[in-house]
Amino acid sequence: MSIDDISVFDIIEIMTKRNNSLLPQVTFSILFALSLKPRHGYELMQQVAHDSNGKVQLGPGALYGTIKLLREDNLIEEMPFESDNERRRYYRLTRKGLNRLNAELEYFENTVRLAQERRLLGSNMGDIIWTT
Amino acid sequence: MDHLIKRFPHYSKLLRLYPVAYQKEYGEQMLQTLADMLDDPHEKPAAVWARTILDYPISIMYQQLSYTEANMQHNPQYIKRTAVLGAWLVAPFFLFVVVNGTNNHWLEHSMLWHTNFLLTWLVLLPSIAVILNLAALLRWVRQQRNTAHASAWKALTDIRRTWPLIAIALIGLGILAVIFGHDSVHCVTGNPIRELRNAHQTWQCVQRG
Numbered sequence: 001m002s003i004d005d006i007s008v009f010d011i012i013e014i015m016t017k018r019n020n021s022l023l024p025q026v027t028f029s030i031l032f033a034l035s036l037k038p039r040h041g042y043e044l045m046q047q048v049a050h051d052s053n054g055k056v057q058l059g060p061g062a063l064y065g066t067i068k069l070l071r072e073d074n075l076i077e078e079m080p081f082e083s084d085n086e087r088r089r090y091y092r093l094t095r096k097g098l099n100r101l102n103a104e105l106e107y108f109e110n111t112v113r114l115a116q117e118r119r120l121l122g123s124n125m126g127d128i129i130w131t132t
Numbered sequence: 133m134d135h136l137i138k139r140f141p142h143y144s145k146l147l148r149l150y151p152v153a154y155q156k157e158y159g160e161q162m163l164q165t166l167a168d169m170l171d172d173p174h175e176k177p178a179a180v181w182a183r184t185i186l187d188y189p190i191s192i193m194y195q196q197l198s199y200t201e202a203n204m205q206h207n208p209q210y211i212k213r214t215a216v217l218g219a220w221l222v223a224p225f226f227l228f229v230v231v232n233g234t235n236n237h238w239l240e241h242s243m244l245w246h247t248n249f250l251l252t253w254l255v256l257l258p259s260i261a262v263i264l265n266l267a268a269l270l271r272w273v274r275q276q277r278n279t280a281h282a283s284a285w286k287a288l289t290d291i292r293r294t295w296p297l298i299a300i301a302l303i304g305l306g307i308l309a310v311i312f313g314h315d316s317v318h319c320v321t322g323n324p325i326r327e328l329r330n331a332h333q334t335w336q337c338v339q340r341g
Contacts, residue, residue, distance in 0.1 A: 041161055041162075041164065041168070042164075042165045042168035042169060042172075045165070058183075059183045059186065059188070060166055060184060061162070061192065061195075063165065064158040064161060064191075068154070068158065087136075087161070087164045088161075089161055
């Protein structure tokens with residue numbers, strides 16, 4: 001493949017491709033919310049808000065946009081579920097989704113450990129001496 | 133579904149602006165989720181609506197872009213390449229017009245304003261862009277007629293696939309129309325920033341020709 005074979009559209013495609021190194025906040029929150037049990041849309045919203053102490057409040061557009069991406073990446077799947085309302089669809093983590101979530105949590109665990117070592121967490125922040 | 137549409141008539145109309153495939157897959161669930169949010173006694177209806185309305189424009193833009201990008205990936209290479217080539221061919225017109233306008237008509241005293249060069253970037257390059265893009269459009273129509281047995285009109289109006297070609301062809305034709313349709317190129321190329329600010333005067337100048 002030479003440089004002539006690359007069009008502007010290919011460059012746009014590469015630039016807009018989702019970065020798989022770290023999950024965006026909302027994506028992570030939804031995977032995390034599904035780690036307990038399968039949930040439908042509104043349950044997911046509530047769990048995400050609860051897990052983030054109310055900091056992540058999703059609207060229907062953001063929620064289903066993210067669900068669509070997660071399903072395309074095969075990280076979650078729709079599942080049959082006995083429910084009082086047949087319009088509610090339930091989603092659960094796939095094996096790949098669980099692995100992805102574990103990888104993400106390991107990263108955060110390592111980051112928190114480093115932050116503790118560097119006394120960056122909570123009240124320890126006051127101990128930092130800023131130097132120029 | 134019907135009772136949800138009756139309950140949220142305006143929101144369900146707004147959902148129609150999402151790409152069709154997305155509407156089919158998630159439209160009903162979005163309505164159901166909104167109903168769940170409003171039925172929850174712990175939620176304040178005003179806050180629910182505020183969250184939903186604020187979320188809507190960003191979400192719709194993202195979905196439209198995402199579906200357009202997905203469609204572009206399925207486009208034949210010749211459509212992408214011709215559109216990119218066409219964009220490069222019409223780019224000098226816009227570049228020189230802006231440079232001329234922001235640099236005290238610097239171009240008018242340069243080689244680029246000599247008749248041959250002027251004809252090249254004002255007429256020749258946009259004409260080539262139009263011809264190439266229309267040719268690619270015709271190729272697409274023929275291909276669709278032969279392979280998918282689609283009518284010429286249906287193939288031509290398959291905007292999801294053909295929009296880059298149509299857009300570049302229209303831009304090229306627009307440039308040529310300004311130059312040939314009216315002898316008014318000076319109205320647009322003199323100082324584009326001032327002329328945009330005084331759109332009414334510019335339009336009068338174009339009409340006078």
